[in-house]
Amino acid sequence: MDLVNSLNDRLLFAVPKKGRLHQACLDLLQGSDIQFHRHSRLDIALVKNFPLALVFLPAADIPTFVGEGRVDLGITGRDQVAEHDAVTPPTETTGVEEILDLEFGRCKLQVQVPDKGPITRPEELVGKNIVTSFVNLASRYFADLEAGDDGAVTNGAGAKPSKTTIKYVGGSVEAACALGVADGIVDLVESGETMRVAGLKAISTVVESTAILIKSKHPSDPKLVKYIDLIANRIRGVITAQKYVLCTYNIERTKMDAARDITPGKRAPTMSSLEEEGWVAVSVMVPKRDIGNVMDRLEAEGAEDILVTKLENSRTSPETRGSGSRTPPSRG
Ligand SMILES: Nc1ncnc2c1ncn2[C@@H]1O[C@H](COP(=O)(O)OP(=O)(O)OP(=O)(O)O)[C@@H](O)[C@H]1O
Numbered sequence: 165m166d167l168v169n170s171l172n173d174r175l176l177f178a179v180p181k182k183g184r185l186h187q188a189c190l191d192l193l194q195g196s197d198i199q200f201h202r203h204s205r206l207d208i209a210l211v212k213n214f215p216l217a218l219v220f221l222p223a224a225d226i227p228t229f230v231g232e233g234r235v236d237l238g239i240t241g242r243d244q245v246a247e248h249d250a251v252t253p254p255t256e257t258t259g260v261e262e263i264l265d266l267e268f269g270r271c272k273l274q275v276q277v278p279d280k281g282p283i284t285r286p287e288e289l290v291g292k293n294i295v296t297s298f299v300n301l302a303s304r305y306f307a308d309l310e311a312g313d314d315g316a317v318t319n320g321a322g323a324k325p326s327k328t329t330i331k332y333v334g335g336s337v338e339a340a341c342a343l344g345v346a347d348g349i350v351d352l353v354e355s356g357e358t359m360r361v362a363g364l365k366a367i368s369t370v371v372e373s374t375a376i377l378i379k380s381k382h383p384s385d386p387k388l389v390k391y392i393d394l395i396a397n398r399i400r401g402v403i404t405a406q407k408y409v410l411c412t413y414n415i416e417r418t419k420m421d422a423a424r425d426i427t428p429g430k431r432a433p434t435m436s437s438l439e440e441e442g443w444v445a446v447s448v449m450v451p452k453r454d455i456g457n458v459m460d461r462l463e464a465e466g467a468e469d470i471l472v473t474k475l476e477n478s479r480t481s482p483e484t485r486g487s488g489s490r491t492p493p494s495r496g
């Protein structure tokens with residue numbers, strides 16, 4: 165059977181084919197047990213354990229395919245969705261819906277100018293040359309500055325500011341100022357290393373971005389919609405697992421109130437009695453970023469045998485429940 169015909173009766177799920185988000189997406193699919201084999205050079209892969217096909221596309225094109233309902237699900241950067249929406253505003257039936265923040269691919273789309281140059285505010289770039297891969301967002305950003313009266317540079321006394329020129333380049337945007345093609349650029353910044361090495365500084369942020377799971381407003385096949393929720397749920401489980409670790413420790417029952425304040429858990433810590441009179445074993449989820457501090461505090465309260473285990477996957481209650489507050493322990 166040819167590949168295109170075998171796409172009938174399958175949801176289509178778009179995944180970045182290269183670039184910064186590609187590997188993290190493959191890891192997420194693996195963690196979610198979405199099994200597929202991709203033949204080399206083919207941008208479509210059938211999933212073995214779901215009525216699903218993966219389509220490998222440039223991150224920038226994914227909002228278009230999902231927004232038009234050609235593809236049901238996708239992963240791309242929030243910046244790419246914003247860039248698409250800036251030129252094709254969503255309607256009731258077109259455009260994408262964000263299902264989940266995937267919390268990787270964190271970066272900022274920023275206005276940058278030469279570090280040692282005279283420009284310090286984005287308003288000073290009005291009427292000048294800007295180079296970017298995000299022409300729609302940059303055009304809207306500078307059109308807003310041109311329209312506003314918040315200090316934009318004008319053409320003579322009180323005259324309307326001249327139009328800012330926005331030029332597209334597909335990569336190495338940071339070279340544009342040094343090459344004399346631009347007075348400023350609009351480009352992504354993560355660590356800031358590229359900007360620093362290119363002798364640039366950020367003077368404003370246009371969009372903050374992370375990778376997101378998006379879905380079409382019009383699923384291609386209503387009887388497959390249940391799989392959208394199922395896949396989103398699986399991916400949510402992996403993302404949650406990446407944010408938490410499982411912490412277990414032993415502590416005297418009389419000290420449990422203090423320990424519960426330190427480790428309230430997502431719902432509540434699970435406690436079980438130890439053979440040793442007056443002692444309990446506790447098992448609780450702790451945000452990964454807090455674990456060092458939590459271990460120090462538990463030890464200071466008298467906890468012993470504190471162990472931390474990485475989570476591979478999870479299905480848990482919503483974030484808000486129990487976290488940070490004292491709640492009664494579950495029976496465990
Ligand atoms: N330095 C970065 N740090 C984190 N995320 C980034 C970074 N650069 C890009 N991204 C995210 O990854 C998305 C894809 O960017 P990337 O440049 O990897 O795409 P690409 O498809 O390889 O495009 P191109 O061929 O134009 O470079 C961006 O839209 C952004 O959301």
Ligand SMILES: O=P(O)(O)OC[C@H]1O[C@H](OP(=O)(O)OP(=O)(O)O)[C@H](O)[C@@H]1O
Pocket residue numbers: 184334335336337338351352353354355356357358359
């Ligand atoms: O702040 P940093 O961590 O240095 O990351 C920022 C750089 O990453 C992206 O480019 P990428 O490396 O994807 O290559 P490109 O220039 O070809 O788009 C972006 O366009 C910046 O150049």
